[in-house]
Structures are given as C-alpha cells and as structure tokens.
Amino acid sequence: MPNIVVLVKQxxxxxxxxxxxxxxxxxxxxxxxxxxxxxxxxxxxEALLLKEAQGGEVTVVSVGPDRATDAIRKALSMxxxxxxxxxxxxxxxxxxxxTAKVLAAAVGKVEGYDLVIxxxxxxxxxxxxxxxxxxxxxxxxxxTHARKVELDGTTLKVERESEEGITRLEASLPAVVSVGEKxxxxxxxxxxxxxxxxxxxxxxxxxxxxGIDAGEVGLGNAWTSxxxxxxxxxxxxxxxVTDEGxxxxxxxxxLVAQKLI
Amino acid sequence: MVFSESDERIAxxxxxxxxxxxxxxxxxxxxxxxxxxxxxxxxxxxxxxxxGVNVPExxxxxxxGIGDLAAVCEELSAAGCGLLLMVVSPAICSTIIAxxxxxxxxxxxLPGFAQGTTRMAFGITEPxxxxxxxxxxxxxxxxxxxxxxxxxxxxxxxxxxxxxxxIVGRIRDEHSREGRLKPALFIVPTNAEGFTYQEIEMxxxxxxxxxxxxxxxxxxxxxxxVGSEDAALLQLFAGLNPERIMAASFAxxxxxxxxxxxxxxxxxxxxWKEPIGAHQGIAHPLADAKISLELAKVMTQKAAALYDAGxxxxxxxxxxxxxxxxxxxxxxxVDVAVQTxxxxxxxxxxxxGSLIAASRISRIAPVSREMILNFVAQNSLGLPKSY
Numbered sequence: 001m002p003n004i005v006v007l008v009k010q011x012x013x014x015x016x017x018x019x020x021x022x023x024x025x026x027x028x029x030x031x032x033x034x035x036x037x038x039x040x041x042x043x044x045x046e047a048l049l050l051k052e053a054q055g056g057e058v059t060v061v062s063v064g065p066d067r068a069t070d071a072i073r074k075a076l077s078m079x080x081x082x083x084x085x086x087x088x089x090x091x092x093x094x095x096x097x098x099t100a101k102v103l104a105a106a107v108g109k110v111e112g113y114d115l116v117i118x119x120x121x122x123x124x125x126x127x128x129x130x131x132x133x134x135x136x137x138x139x140x141x142x143x144t145h146a147r148k149v150e151l152d153g154t155t156l157k158v159e160r161e162s163e164e165g166i167t168r169l170e171a172s173l174p175a176v177v178s179v180g181e182k183x184x185x186x187x188x189x190x191x192x193x194x195x196x197x198x199x200x201x202x203x204x205x206x207x208x209x210x211g212i213d214a215g216e217v218g219l220g221n222a223w224t225s226x227x228x229x230x231x232x233x234x235x236x237x238x239x240x241v242t243d244e245g246x247x248x249x250x251x252x253x254x255l256v257a258q259k260l261i
Numbered sequence: 262m263v264f265s266e267s268d269e270r271i272a273x274x275x276x277x278x279x280x281x282x283x284x285x286x287x288x289x290x291x292x293x294x295x296x297x298x299x300x301x302x303x304x305x306x307x308x309x310x311x312x313g314v315n316v317p318e319x320x321x322x323x324x325x326g327i328g329d330l331a332a333v334c335e336e337l338s339a340a341g342c343g344l345l346l347m348v349v350s351p352a353i354c355s356t357i358i359a360x361x362x363x364x365x366x367x368x369x370x371l372p373g374f375a376q377g378t379t380r381m382a383f384g385i386t387e388p389x390x391x392x393x394x395x396x397x398x399x400x401x402x403x404x405x406x407x408x409x410x411x412x413x414x415x416x417x418x419x420x421x422x423x424x425x426x427x428i429v430g431r432i433r434d435e436h437s438r439e440g441r442l443k444p445a446l447f448i449v450p451t452n453a454e455g456f457t458y459q460e461i462e463m464x465x466x467x468x469x470x471x472x473x474x475x476x477x478x479x480x481x482x483x484x485x486x487v488g489s490e491d492a493a494l495l496q497l498f499a500g501l502n503p504e505r506i507m508a509a510s511f512a513x514x515x516x517x518x519x520x521x522x523x524x525x526x527x528x529x530x531x532x533w534k535e536p537i538g539a540h541q542g543i544a545h546p547l548a549d550a551k552i553s554l555e556l557a558k559v560m561t562q563k564a565a566a567l568y569d570a571g572x573x574x575x576x577x578x579x580x581x582x583x584x585x586x587x588x589x590x591x592x593x594x595v596d597v598a599v600q601t602x603x604x605x606x607x608x609x610x611x612x613x614g615s616l617i618a619a620s621r622i623s624r625i626a627p628v629s630r631e632m633i634l635n636f637v638a639q640n641s642l643g644l645p646k647s648y
Contacts, residue, residue, distance in 0.1 A: 035275075070272075077272060188280050191310035191323040194272045 001055035002151060002173070004047045005110050006080065007103060007118040007130070008040040008062045010071035014123050025226035026093045026219060027124060029065065036071035039119030041078070041186035043179050047117050048079045048187070050151055057081050059110050063091060063102050069202070077189035077197035084109055088206045093219025096125070100133035102217065105210035107138065109203070113174060115156065120145050120178040131178035141171035147182040266562070270332055277311055277333050281340025286518070286612045289342050292468040298422055299344055299468050306337070306344070307377015312351050317359055320371035326569030327352065327503045331510040331561060338514020339521070341612070345469040346380060346419045348507040348627070353500040354381035354427045357446065361488035361496045366448070373424075381448070382423040383500070384414040384474055392632050393648075394444070394497075399430040399476060401445060401486075408432075408481045410447055414474040416626070420458045421470060425450045428476070429497065432490065446487040446496055455479040465622065466615040498577070502568055504627050505580040509561040509587035512623035516554045516587075516594035519616055523547055523598035526605075537601070546597040553590035560586055578641055585633045588623035595620040 012018045012032035019028040047058045060075040060083040062068050072083045086106050094102070107116055116138070121128035135142030147166075148159040156175050160167040161182065189197075207214055219225060241250045255261040266274075284302045292299060306312050314329040316322020323329065334347045355374035358366055373379025390396035399412025410430055420426060426449050431442035449456055455477040460470050487496060524547060527538030537543050564579035595616045599606030607614040624630050638644040 073268070073272060074275075077276070188305075188309055189272070189276045190308075191273060191314045191325070191329070194269050194276060195323065195325075197272070198269060 001057075002050060002114045003056055003110070003112050004050060004058045005107050005113045005116045006040070006043050006047045006058060006060050006075065007116065007134075008044065008060050008071055008075050009037050009119075009122050009124075010034050010062070010064050010068040011037040011122055011124040014038075018124065020226065020229045024093065024219060025229050029067075034067060034070065036074040037119060037122050037124075038186070039121065039123065039179070039181065040071075040075070042181070042183050043117045043119050044075045044078050044080060045184045045186040046149055046177075046179055047115075049184065050115075050149070051079075054151065056114075059084065059113075061103065061106050061110070062086070063094075063099055063106065065092075072202060073197050074189065076200045076202075077193040078187055079189075079193055080200075082200055083202040085202055085204045086207070086210065087204055088208075088214070088217075090207055090214035090218050093222060093225070094217050095222040095224045096127045096129045096133060097223050098217045098221070100130050100137055102207060102210065102212060103130065103134050104137040105212055106205065107134070109205070109210070114154075115151070115173055116140075116176040117149075118176065118178045120180050131176055135176035138174070138176065141175045142178075143169045143171055143175060144178040146177050146179045149177055149179070149183070264559075266328075266332075270329060273311075273314070273329060274332050274336050276309075277306070277336040278340050280306060280309070280311070281337045281342050284340070284342045286341030289468060290466070290612060290615075293466045297468060299342070299346075302337075302342055303344060303346070303377060303380075306333070310375070312344075312347065312377035313355075313375035315351060315359075316355055316371050316375040320359075320367060320375055322371065322375035326565065327356070327506055328562065328565035328569050330503070331506050331565050334507050335510040335514040335517075335558075338511050339517040340514075341518050343511050343514055345467060345511070346382070346422065348504060348511060349383040349418060350374065350380045350423070351377075352503040352507040353383045356503050357427065357487060357496045357500040360499045361492050363484065363488060365484060366487065370448075380419065380423045382417055382420045382426040382451075383429075383504075384417045384420075384426050385429040386414060386416050388413055388415045388473075392629060394429075397429060397431060397444070399428060400442065401430050401432045401447060401481070403433075404480065406483045408447065408483070408485060410449065410476050410479045410481055412476050414476075416461065417458075417472045417474055419469045420451060420472040420474065421460070423451055426456075426474065427487065428474075429493075432486075443491075444493040444497065445490065446493055447481060447485045448487060449476070449479060449481065449485065453479050453481070465618045467619065498573055501627075502564070502573065502576045502580045505584040506561060506564050506568065506576075508623055508627050509557065509564070509580070509583040512584075512587040512591035512620065513554055513558050513561060515616060515620050515623075516550070516557075516591035519591075519595040519598035519613060519620070520547065520550050520554065522611070522613060523550075523594075523601040527601055543601055547601065550590070550594040550597045553586070553593055557583060557586035557590040578637075581628070581633045581636050584623070584628065585630060585637075588620075588630065591620045591623055 013035045016032035019031040021028040058080040060080045063086045118131040143158040145160045146158040147161040150157040154173045156171050158169045311333045314323035314325040318324035358370050401408040401410045428447045432445040434441045434443040456479050457475045458472040530537050560583040564583045568576035599613050605611050
C-alpha cells in the first residue's frame with residue numbers, strides 16, 4: 001500500500017488578471033483569486049486513483065503563505081488524508097532551488113513515503129523545474145511529464161510525453177513523478193468530502209521546524225529574481241477578408257504567409 | 262452576529278461554481294435548441310452530493326441545510342446553468358418528506374433525493390385558484406384503503422422529467438360537521454393511470470418545461486398521502502419557505518451571471534479612448550446592480566439561516582422579502598447587462614437576450630411580487646386585508 005505525497009501550490013486563478021508586484025516583481029497575491037493549481041488537482045487525482053486501487057495514504061505537502069490553507073483544504077476535500085503546510089514569512093520570493101530544498105525537507109517529515117506526485121509546472125511561475133530538483137535533493141529517481149502512471153508493487157512505470165514522442169520509464173520506489181495535462185480529469189470535491197476536509201489533520205511548519213536557516217531562503221537570498229516585467233502587448237486587430245468569390249483562396253494565402261500551411 | 266459563511270459553505274460554492282463553469286450557459290443553450298434536458302449536469306451534481314446536501318445523513322445525504330442547497334442553486338445559476346428543478350425536487354419535496362413523511366416514505370424517497378436520482382415535481386397552482394390556496398379544488402376521495410384524486414394543475418415545472426409529482430389537494434375534514442375540506446399532500450407517480458400532462462408552450466428558453474396536469478380519478482394507495490392527515494398546513498410551510506429561498510438564490514445567480522458578463526464587456530470594449538466601463542453612465546448602473554444583488558443575497562442568507570435554525574415563522578418573512586428583493590435585483594442586473602452590451606446584448610452569441618424573459622419569471626413565481634407585498638403589508642406592517 002503506497003504512502004503517497006502530493007505537492008500542491010496555490011496560484012492566482014488563471015481566469016483572473018495576474019500581476020507582479022511593482023516593488024520587487026514577486027507575485028502580487030492580492031490582485032487575483034487564489035486557487036489550487038489545476039495541474040496539482042490532476043496530481044491529487046492520480047494519487048487518489050492509486051489509493052483507491054491499492055490502498056495506502058495520501059499526504060498533501062504545500063509551501064505557501066497562510067491562505068494557501070484553502071488550496072490544501074481543496075486537496076483534502078477531494079480525498080487526500082492529511083497535509084503538511086510550510087508557511088513562513090522568510091520564504092517570500094523564494095526561487096525554485098530554495099523551494100525544492102524546503103519541499104525536500106517537508107517530504108522528509110512524511111515517514112516512509114514511497115511516491116511523490118507533483119504537477120509538471122505551476123501555472124504562475126512556469127519554471128517546471130521543482131520536481132526534478134526535488135528528486136535530486138531526495139536522491140530518488142525522477143519520472144517527469146507523465147501522461148500515464150502504473151504502480152505494481154514497488155515498480156513504477158510511467159509514460160512520458162514530450163515534443164519528441166513517448167518515452168516509457170520505469171523505476172523502483174521511492175520516486176518522484178510529475179504529471180502533465182493529459183494524465184486524468186480531476187474530480188470535483190463532493191459535499192461529503194468538503195465537510196470531511198475540515199477534520200483532517202494539517203501540520204503547519206516553519207522553515208526552522210524543518211531545520212533550514214531562514215537566511216538560506218527568500219527573495220534576498222534567491223539565485224534568480226525577476227529584474228523587469230511588462231504586460232503582454234494587447235492583441236492587434238485581425239485581418240478581415242471580405243468574400244468576393246475568392247474568400248477561400250485569400251484565407252489560404254494568409255495562412256501560407258503565416259507559414260501555417 | 263456572523264456575516265461570513267463557513268469555510269465549508271465557501272468551499273461548496275467554489276466547487277459547484279467550477280462544475281457549473283464546465284457546462285455553462287452554452288450547455289443550456291445547446292440543450293434548449295436540441296430539445297434536450299439537463300441530465301448530464303443534474304446527474305453529475307447529484308453524484309457529487311450537491312443536490313442532496315440538505316438530506317439527512319442517515320439517508321445518504323449531506324446533512325446540511327437549506328442554506329447549503331441555496332448556495333448550490335445560486336452557484337450553478339451564476340455559472341450560467343441554473344437547475345430549475347432544484348427549486349422543487351430537493352428543496353420542497355425532499356424537505357417536506359424529511360420533516361413530515363412517514364418512516365416508510367423517508368426510506369423510499371430520501372436516498373434518491375440524496376443522490377439526485379429521484380426527481381419529484383411539485384403541483385400547487387390551479388387554473389382557477391391562482392395564488393389563492395383556499396380555492397384549490399383538486400380533491401381526494403376515500404376509496405377503500407386508498408384515495409381517488411381528481412383535479413387540474415397549471416404551470417408545474419419538469420413533470421416530464423420527474424418520477425412523481427407532489428400534489429397539493431384537499432380531503433374531507435372528518436372533524437368538520439359541514440363536510441369542510443382541508444389541504445392534503447399526495448405523492449403521485451407520473452405513470453399513474455388517470456394522470457396526464459400537457460406542455461404549456463412558453464417564450465422562455467429553458468430545457469425544463471411547464472405543464473398542465475389532469476388528474477382524473479387517479480387511484481392512489483393509502484401511503485400516497487404525505488405524513489399524517491392533519492399536518493398538511495405545516496408541511497406546506499415547511500416546503501414553501503425553502504421554495505422562496507431557492508427561487509431567490511436562482512434569481513441572484515442569474516443576476517450575478519449577467520453582471521459578470523457585463524463587467525467583463527465593460528472592461529474590454531473600447532470605442533473611444535477608454536474601455537466603456539470607465540464611463541459613469543456604464544459604471545454606475547453596474548455598481549447599482551451589484552449593490553442590489555448583494556442586499557438580496559444577505560436577506561436570502563438570513564432567511565436560510567433562520568429556517569435552518571428551526572424558526573419557521575421568522576424565516577417566512579425573511580424568505581418572502583428575499584424572494585422579492587432577489588427578483589428585482591436579478592431583473593435589474595439582466596437589464597443593465599443587456600444595455601451595457603448595446604446591440605450585442607440582444608445578439609444570440611452573447612446569451613443575454615434570453616435572460617430577459619427568464620429573469621422575469623422570478624417576479625411572478627413561485628409567488629408574485631404583489632402577493633409578497635400583500636404579505637408584508639399585512640403580516641409585517643399589520644395593515645388591513647383587502648381579500
């Protein structure tokens with residue numbers, strides 16, 4: 001029965017306008033509704049499918065400010081059993097290396113974990129590096145960009161989808177898997193799941209609790225930081241083709257000019 | 262006094278809204294055009310327990326209250342795909358059976374309400390009685406152990422989708438020497454012999470249709486009578502307050518949907534230098550609509566909270582006021598949204614034109630604006646009765 005850890009992140013809702021703070025170019029968390037990242041919902045779903053088939057336990061691990069509790073509750077209401085929430089003002093502005101280090105320490109708090117499931121890339125930062133760095137820090141195999149996950153005893157088989165094609169990966173547990181968009185369709189939390197979530201244990205930890213020095217994390221100590229940011233230029237008006245009997249070929253000409261056909 | 266909803270209620274709202282967003286107004290439009298129903302959405306919401314949030318846990322429900330059910334109703338509506346039958350099936354019928362049904366009726370019906378697999382319509386309005394419940398003529402006569410029920414009903418929603426209809430009728434009052442009639446509620450299966458229904462063509466784009474019912478000596482077993490013979494008035498009060506709360510929530514959801522559309526349009530549509538939302542002529546009516554919707558919502562939440570706390574009398578006044586306020590706010594929000602869109606407000610692509618008629622329902626049903634004003638005039642203000 002696998003002991004599964006799922007990494008989840010609270011991100012600004014992709015339906016709302018997302019901004020960086022003007023002062024230090026970190027995420028402006030107040031400008032948009034905060035939600036559990038959709039790719040993490042898929043990660044939770046995959047963990048729950050494994051649990052439903054094979055038993056075991058699902059622990060959610062999240063690094064984020066206090067209000068990330070909402071994202072954690074969502075994962076719990078979907079059916080995860082318990083959670084670890086690392087929340088510390090010192091973490092503000094941390095980069096992927098620092099975040100992965102904190103996550104590795106937090107995953108270490110989950111006794112006897114077999115499998116860590118993460119989304120392949122958060123919809124806000126879009127670095128897509130945390131699962132791989134985490135696997136390195138934990139010293140376990142990384143099976144990233146999975147579109148299919150199979151677990152047979154302690155053998156993990158994954159189909160990785162990339163632009164080059166499909167790669168079939170296999171590793172022994174413990175391991176880190178990151179999942180892509182095609183992995184599954186996440187469930188909606190049921191009303192009973194929502195009601196049960198409140199009673200599930202959430203352990204809240206600071207970086208000190210993880211044995212990490214606050215001086216190692218946060219924007220001031222990050223290896224990378226955003227220097228400049230500008231909003232995307234607005235989309236320009238399209239080109240209108242009036243059909244005077246040659247509409248079809250004009251559209252085709254346009255597509256050829258754009259190298260689309 | 263607490264003016265924020267519980268974390269669970271907020272989580273429920275966001276889960277339901279997300280489900281609704283998957284279907285959206287486009288789904289409803291498609292269903293209306295193809296003559297389809299809302300089964301996919303209804304079934305999915307049912308499986309997730311959203312339609313049975315208020316059914317007691319011992320029957321497989323969520324163990325929540327009308328406040329939870331109203332939240333579900335509002336969020337689906339706000340996502341553009343409100344389920345009209347939520348106002349009757351889980352809100353009126355399920356509540357009445359849970360509160361006043363016999364043990365056997367609870368065991369028979371509540372598990373289906375909990376999962377959304379059972380749908381029950383509700384028939385009270387009659388062609389010649391209108392809003393006057395005292396003039397209801399649908400009557401049941403004793404027939405051996407059972408009943409023979411006859412009468413007509415009008416504007417009954419979703420009968421073609423329902424397993425049964427809860428019919429408000431009358432029976433002879435055994436305690437009255439003059440042979441007076443007293444109200445009684447019956448559960449009538451839609452396939453019962455002598456029960457027929459006919460669709461009323463409506464100028465409202467909804468997958469859920471309205472029907473005329475004809476009951477012609479429908480033979481019913483003794484246990485078709487809901488609960489005990491003398492409890493019908495209590496049963497009606499138990500069911501009609503949730504109906505008003507749900508109608509209010511449905512209307513508020515519709516208003517939110519229209520307002521969201523309008524705000525989005527006002528932020529992006531640019532004709533001169535600034536988006537049109539920068540002009541006060543556009544912005545102020547939207548802000549005004551927002552205020553009205555919020556006020557109606559607070560009153561609806563109050564009504565639900567009173568009802569769930571067991572204060573039926575207090576809930577009655579609040580539920581009526583909430584329904585009134587929600588209807589007016591919803592109609593205003595739709596109107597403002599259409600105006601904000603200019604010509605696009607009536608273009609099919611924007612999906613607002615059909616809401617003009619749809620939002621107007623809430624001023625008429627389940628109880629008209631005028632009857633609510635009568636209620637408030639008499640009950641809240643103590644003014645003399647005119648009828």
